[in-house]
Amino acid sequence: MTDSSPASSSTGDRVREVVRHELVRRDLTVVRVADLTAQIRRVTLAGDELGGFVSLGPEDHVKVFFPSEDGERVMRDYTPAVFREVGESGGPELDLDFVVHGDTGPATAWATAAEPGSTLSIGGPRGSRLAPRGYRRFVLLADASALPALSRWVEAVRFDAEVIAFVQSNDDRILDYPVPTGDRVAITRIATGEAAALTALAGLHLDADTYVWAAGEATALIPVRRRLRRELGLSRDRVKVDGYWKLGVGGLDHHAPLDPEDPED
Numbered sequence: 001m002t003d004s005s006p007a008s009s010s011t012g013d014r015v016r017e018v019v020r021h022e023l024v025r026r027d028l029t030v031v032r033v034a035d036l037t038a039q040i041r042r043v044t045l046a047g048d049e050l051g052g053f054v055s056l057g058p059e060d061h062v063k064v065f066f067p068s069e070d071g072e073r074v075m076r077d078y079t080p081a082v083f084r085e086v087g088e089s090g091g092p093e094l095d096l097d098f099v100v101h102g103d104t105g106p107a108t109a110w111a112t113a114a115e116p117g118s119t120l121s122i123g124g125p126r127g128s129r130l131a132p133r134g135y136r137r138f139v140l141l142a143d144a145s146a147l148p149a150l151s152r153w154v155e156a157v158r159f160d161a162e163v164i165a166f167v168q169s170n171d172d173r174i175l176d177y178p179v180p181t182g183d184r185v186a187i188t189r190i191a192t193g194e195a196a197a198l199t200a201l202a203g204l205h206l207d208a209d210t211y212v213w214a215a216g217e218a219t220a221l222i223p224v225r226r227r228l229r230r231e232l233g234l235s236r237d238r239v240k241v242d243g244y245w246k247l248g249v250g251g252l253d254h255h256a257p258l259d260p261e262d263p264e265d
């Protein structure tokens with residue numbers, strides 16, 4: 001199912017290869033639900049339609065289709081946290097990890113009520129942007145919504161590079177979330193918001209061998225991106241800042257520019 005004709009977004013050995021996948025929609029059934037932290041609920045999906053599922057990049061996402069109050073189906077983006085070819089259910093399984101942030105959004109409402117036997121449709125991923133090679137250090141910054149992606153970043157690079165990861169949450173229990181470990185992996189919880197993120201970055205030497213990835217609440221990340229790109233002058237090849245949700249906005253389109261004053265990305 002994978003068209004592995006790579007398209008590069010950079011040059012040299014630090015290329016981030018893109019692998020495109022055939023777009024497939026899958027109807028799946030919940031087989032298990034587990035609260036990984038006080039705020040994050042893991043929903044394990046299974047079904048024959050998971051056969052051939054491929055997710056190769058740390059920032060991959062699937063479109064998840066939810067019922068809404070007016071009967072229409074709405075979509076939200078979720079990271080394929082873990083995929084197993086054969087899981088406890090005897091077939092392929094996909095874990096999606098939902099931040100349960102209240103009942104005002106269709107995704108959080110669905111995850112709150114999910115139980116074995118519930119059904120869910122997903123589409124994608126359409127493509128995978130692989131982790132870059134050739135960097136000696138990765139600096140990762142994520143809030144709870146981006147913790148599944150952060151975990152996938154750590155998994156992808158921990159044997160080749162040093163990882164300095166910051167998890168933004170005001171609750172220590174966020175560190176209950178299972179992130180892969182390693183001799184050169186350091187994970188620190190910091191408070192939410194731009195001030196804590198900027199303070200964490202200020203303590204680092206972001207040299208040319210460092211790749212920086214940050215994702216979470218979009219508005220708080222604007223000053224983070226400005227610091228990295230404008231003030232420190234890091235090239236776009238080695239910085240990715242992605243708004244995963246936006247305070248007060250339902251169904252944020254993360255392809256829209258994070259910073260309207262500086263839309264290039």
Ligand SMILES: Cc1cc2nc3c(=O)[nH]c(=O)nc-3n(C[C@H](O)[C@H](O)[C@H](O)COP(=O)(O)OP(=O)(O)OC[C@H]3O[C@@H](n4cnc5c(N)ncnc54)[C@H](O)[C@@H]3O)c2cc1C
Binds near residue numbers: 244249254
């Ligand atoms: C590439 C990508 C991957 C993502 N992966 C994940 C993932 O693996 N797990 C995950 O939980 N989320 C993930 N997200 C974020 C998720 O898509 C959004 O949080 C989404 O808006 C949730 O939909 P909803 O229906 O619950 O709320 P919406 O209807 O979108 O929003 C309703 C209200 O809830 C608020 N809200 C939305 N999300 C949050 C939040 N996380 N915390 C606090 N308030 C919020 C909004 O500001 C709004 O006021 C990802 C986003 C992207 C772009």
